[in-house]
Amino acid sequence: MLLPPLAKLRPGGRHGVATTETRDPIGYLVAGLSRLAQTDVLDRLGLRKQAEQAVFTVTRSGFSTVTTASRTFARSGAKDKAGVRAPVAKRSGQFDLTPSEDEQMLVDVVTEFATEVVRPAAHDADAACAAPRELLEASLEIGLPILGLPETLGGVSEERSAMAGTLVAEALGRGDLGLAVATLAPGSVATAIGLWGTDEQQQTYLPAFTGDDVPAAALALTEPHVLFDVLSPRTRATRTADGYVLDGVKSLVPRGAEAELFVVGAELEGQPVLFLVESSTPGLRVEADPAMGVRAASLTTLHLDGVTVPPTAVLGATDGSTYAECVRLSRLAWCALAVGTAQAVLDYVTPYVKEREAFGEPIAHRQSVAFMVANIAIELQAMRLLTWKAAGRAAAGKDFAREVALAREACAHKGMQIGLDGVQLLGGHGFVKEHPVERWYRDLRAIGLMEGAVLV
Structure with missing residues (x-):
């Protein structure tokens, strides 16, 4: 599928970009990235000139305050009326995990964003405990907050977008897991309201997420x-x-x-x-x-x-069912982030072991090293397939409790092992911040611990 020319994009969403004439659900993201490429955001976030940012804090006692005064969310909509729900995705078969053309286009767009914007900013953002403001604004330009919302609510989804959300989280995790969480957090709240909110809740809160001034939000x-x-x-x-x-x-x-x-x-x-x-x-x-x-x-x-x-x-419901589904969708998002970060580890250590020499030859010639890299690739593919299967069932409206439990078990344990192996393969270099593997190892340890925060 060819990318839609910007001339055919119609006004209506963030910054006057809504959808293409054929209502391509990825139109926001393609147009947003095109707009992003025409600005100086990439230069300001690149290695040549890191954007200035305030240090959040490095100690627990360094910051404590009442929460920020939020905007006034004007009440609207009917209290007792059910909200809009996106239809479930149509799948050709239970084991068909191949991304659609639109989903693959989405992966390509977000991967470019993660590579060109997220990865270069990751080191300083980790040290500062804060995402650069320019990066957060760039994430809005490509439509991340409205990815999980149906078109009728100002979003981009024509159907349930659990699979698309999983692919986006994976692509962002490949750039940096911490920055991925920072950029996905507001959209996770918007997605939750789109999934379970009443008409009043949707009409009250979602216009802020589909407008120009998107609020920070947290699950x-x-x-x-x-x-x-x-x-x-x-x-x-x-x-x-x-x-x-x-x-x-x-x-x-x-x-x-x-x-x-x-x-x-x-x-x-x-x-x-x-x-x-x-x-x-x-x-x-x-x-x-x-x-x-x-x-x-x-x-x-x-x-x-x-x-x-x-x-x-x-x-949502007060019988625990909505809460349980929220937990499962959140764990699915964390699995996707683990897959993306583990892929970053594999991509980094593979050329390293081929170029690093010891005793007159590349260390990749050692069986212990070669087998460790191969094992990372094997476990990573297992993590990805388990995560994609759970996402496919969630998008189709099927019960995915078993699938997401298996995916989380694999991603929590194998993901952490992949991070550890990455550090081990770099030897002494794996222990220093000159190389990003130590950061990925620290991030991957969070997969089995953190709940909420992100959601697909």
Whole structure:
């Protein structure tokens, strides 16, 4: 399929770009990347001149404040009316995991963005615990916040986009996992509202994500407790005459200091439930919480102390089904990020072992080295196929609980092993920040720990 010429793009979405005349769902991204290439963003984010950025913090005690005052989300839509839902994707067969032409085009566009913009900025972003502002703005230009929204809500999807979202997360993870989380976090909240929101919730919040001034937003599920079980949150929601009161602590929340909207998981009358919480709500407080990995996502801890929300703040069902589906889709996104980051490891170590010489010959000639690289390739392909199968079933509206559980088990353990092997293959170089493998190893350790944050 040929890329649509920009002259045929019609106004209507971000920066006057909506879809092509044939309503190609990838039109936003193609047009956005074309616009991006015509600006100086690449130069400002390239190796020649890193964009200036403020250091977020490097200590937990270095930042603690109430949440930022959010914009005023004007209430709109019908309270008791169901929201718009994208139709499920049509698949030719259960084991057909081949990306469609549109999906492959999407992968190519985002891969170029990850290579030209994300990868060069990764080192400094990891050190600063913050994504460059120019990079975040560039991610908006290619339509990441509206990728999971149907066209009727101002998005680009003609059908359920779990597969497309998985491919995007994988491509971004290949650039840098921390920056991928930072860029995907707002779109994850928009996708959640598109999947489970009522008409009122969609009409109230989604216009902000489809406009020019996209708010930072975060999906907060993880909690700082020993043996934390994401399906049994300790954050409590108490029903009152005026709505609900939330109390608890959420950890590893991406871009929490600037987020204007949170999707918070809490236990309500014995069931886990999702709540929409605006950052201007009294009782919210955020503090810096930089971790071992995923540092570029500006991770924070979110404290909820008597946070009062209206009855309309409940997102989806209150029987735990929506919350469980959210967890599965979030784990699917983390699996995709693991696949992308593991692919980056393989791409880096393969030429390295062929060029690095010891005792007069490339170290790739050693069986122990060659077998380790081959094992990385084998495990990586297994991770990818398991993740794609789970994504395909999710997009088709089928039960994918078993598939995503298998994918997460493989990606959490094998992904971490791939990161470790990458460090080992570089020897002493694997231990220093001159090479990116040590960062990828730290990031891959998060796959089995973090819940929420991203969603497809």
